[in-house]
Amino acid sequence: MPRLDVRIKTNLRARAVYATGPEQREEVVTIRELSLNGALVDQLRGHPDQTLTLLTELSPARQIRLQGDLVRRSGTKGSAVHFYYSDRNTTSALWHYISAQLQQQSTSHCPYCGNEGNAAEGQCGQCRQSLAFQDADYLDVHLLETLAARIQSRIPKLNADHCHKIIKYIDRELLNLQDRSTDQEFVGTCPTMLRVFSMINKVAGTDLNVLILGESGTGKELTARAIHQRSPRMDKPFVAFNCAAIPEGLLEAELFGYQRGSFTGAVDTKKGKFELADGGTIFLDEIGDLSPHLQAKLLRFLEDRIVERIGSKRGHRVDVRIIAATNCDIHQRLENGGFRDDLFFRLNAFCIKLPPLRERGGDKVVLARYIFRKISETGHFTPQGFSEEALKAISRHDWPGNVRELINKIRRAMVMAGSDLLEPADLELEPPAPTVAPTDLHRQVSKSKKEIVLAALEENNYVIARTARSLGISRPSLYSMMKKFKIEH
Numbered sequence: 001m002p003r004l005d006v007r008i009k010t011n012l013r014a015r016a017v018y019a020t021g022p023e024q025r026e027e028v029v030t031i032r033e034l035s036l037n038g039a040l041v042d043q044l045r046g047h048p049d050q051t052l053t054l055l056t057e058l059s060p061a062r063q064i065r066l067q068g069d070l071v072r073r074s075g076t077k078g079s080a081v082h083f084y085y086s087d088r089n090t091t092s093a094l095w096h097y098i099s100a101q102l103q104q105q106s107t108s109h110c111p112y113c114g115n116e117g118n119a120a121e122g123q124c125g126q127c128r129q130s131l132a133f134q135d136a137d138y139l140d141v142h143l144l145e146t147l148a149a150r151i152q153s154r155i156p157k158l159n160a161d162h163c164h165k166i167i168k169y170i171d172r173e174l175l176n177l178q179d180r181s182t183d184q185e186f187v188g189t190c191p192t193m194l195r196v197f198s199m200i201n202k203v204a205g206t207d208l209n210v211l212i213l214g215e216s217g218t219g220k221e222l223t224a225r226a227i228h229q230r231s232p233r234m235d236k237p238f239v240a241f242n243c244a245a246i247p248e249g250l251l252e253a254e255l256f257g258y259q260r261g262s263f264t265g266a267v268d269t270k271k272g273k274f275e276l277a278d279g280g281t282i283f284l285d286e287i288g289d290l291s292p293h294l295q296a297k298l299l300r301f302l303e304d305r306i307v308e309r310i311g312s313k314r315g316h317r318v319d320v321r322i323i324a325a326t327n328c329d330i331h332q333r334l335e336n337g338g339f340r341d342d343l344f345f346r347l348n349a350f351c352i353k354l355p356p357l358r359e360r361g362g363d364k365v366v367l368a369r370y371i372f373r374k375i376s377e378t379g380h381f382t383p384q385g386f387s388e389e390a391l392k393a394i395s396r397h398d399w400p401g402n403v404r405e406l407i408n409k410i411r412r413a414m415v416m417a418g419s420d421l422l423e424p425a426d427l428e429l430e431p432p433a434p435t436v437a438p439t440d441l442h443r444q445v446s447k448s449k450k451e452i453v454l455a456a457l458e459e460n461n462y463v464i465a466r467t468a469r470s471l472g473i474s475r476p477s478l479y480s481m482m483k484k485f486k487i488e489h
């Protein structure tokens with residue numbers, strides 16, 4: 001690992017663009033000394049005649065902009081300036097360029113003791129100073145090692161406004177930190193979830209409609225909230241609406257609102273969900289279940305953004321971002337005409353696909369531990385953790401109800417278990433399947449989701465709420481599974 005206190009004498013010249021106030025200045029500078037402690041401490045003097053323009057070698061986006069980061073040091077010879085580069089690309093590009101230049105300059109003499117040495121060897125043969133400053137990961141490692149100290153040193157200079165901005169930045173940029181309004185964290189460490197986090201971060205700042213696909217309980221609503229909370233609409237309402245949870249006849253009134261007296265029972269004028277979400281985001285869950293009539297109405301709304309309450313002759317313009325989600329096979333619905341192409345294209349401006357929990361590898365255990373900790377915080381429970389066997393069972397299980405099923409199983413186990421560690425039986429997880437004869441294996445393999453749902457329904461006397469709870473899924477999800485598997489209620 002390169003030492004952090006390395007200093008190198010140099011005569012590199014660079015053109016620096018910086019600003020001390022609203023005005024931006026450009027200056028040709030001579031870098032007299034490079035201090036490899038993360039910041040470049042440069043002795044600056046103009047030598048326009050010998051300009052070695054670093055900047056022209058870099059793309060415009062990477063040009064060194066030191067706005068606001070420039071600190072002038074008084075009392076030193078000439079004008080000495082600390083350069084702090086907060087932008088990683090700029091720093092790395094600059095770093096590699098300078099490293100290459102220095103290597104060329106110092107292949108015969110050590111910059112510390114002046115003796116013959118070779119910088120490319122990584123260490124001076126005489127004074128043993130580390131010269132491996134060109135390590136590709138130097139800056140990243142150094143930044144990580146010194147981040148806490150850098151923040152610490154700046155804390156006394158922060159005021160409430162700075163703190164507010166920093167917290168806002170952290171909330172927006174780092175998904176796995178605490179979610180302010182719901183006190184929920186979005187947990188995920190597997191590559192697919194990291195990709196999802198990155199997509200959320202990218203799309204949040206835009207105003208694109210988003211379509212979220214994923215099985216029930218995979219975190220579609222959590223994703224929609226995460227997008228909203230990182231978007232410029234974050235301080236405006238987030239309205240979640242499940243299109244499958246409300247009888248068809250009431251859906252239109254719920255979404256678009258109604259005028260007093262427009263139908264029997266409309267004793268008061270009521271705003272619909274779109275109006276309630278004005279300025280913010282509306283999350284339309286189970287969008288695949290919308291009737292053709294409502295699909296047409298939603299499409300019209302997407303085109304002109306005008307909401308017309310039932311019974312009203314006047315429309316209101318509404319500014320709302322739409323995030324839709326479904327757990328059905330929307331492409332199949334498109335093929336068989338169950339969902340309109342034109343509406344799909346409107347909603348699908350940006351698509352995020354959430355992987356089922358069974359495909360998230362080590363995240364099953366990471367999530368289990370997180371959920372355990374969260375539930376532990378809500379009261380006093382006997383179990384203090386999971387047994388090794390329980391963790392293995394969690395990893396092995398397929399989790400058809402995804403994260404919701406995991407939450408329900410852990411919550412139930414924590415209430416019921418009497419010992420210190422949760423065992424597979426407490427979680428109602430089957431022990432590993434014994435080595436089975438081929439016929440048994442065949443039976444195991446063909447044990448489909450449909451059979452699991454049927455068994456749960458029978459066990460719970462076809463009481464939907466109870467069956468959904470036992471499967472760890474929502475009622476609408478159970479209904480849509482029953483529809484999909486053609487199971488009569």
Ligand SMILES: Nc1ncnc2c1ncn2[C@@H]1O[C@H](COP(=O)(O)OP(=O)(O)OP(=O)(O)O)[C@@H](O)[C@H]1O
Nearest residue numbers: 185186187216217218219220221222403404474477
């Ligand atoms: N990655 C995650 N980290 C932490 N909690 C999660 C995660 N994914 C889901 N959850 C939690 O699991 C539960 C179900 O998530 P959510 O309601 O977002 O799923 P969904 O896909 O919208 O389900 P449905 O389709 O059944 O409505 C919620 O309590 C949510 O907070």
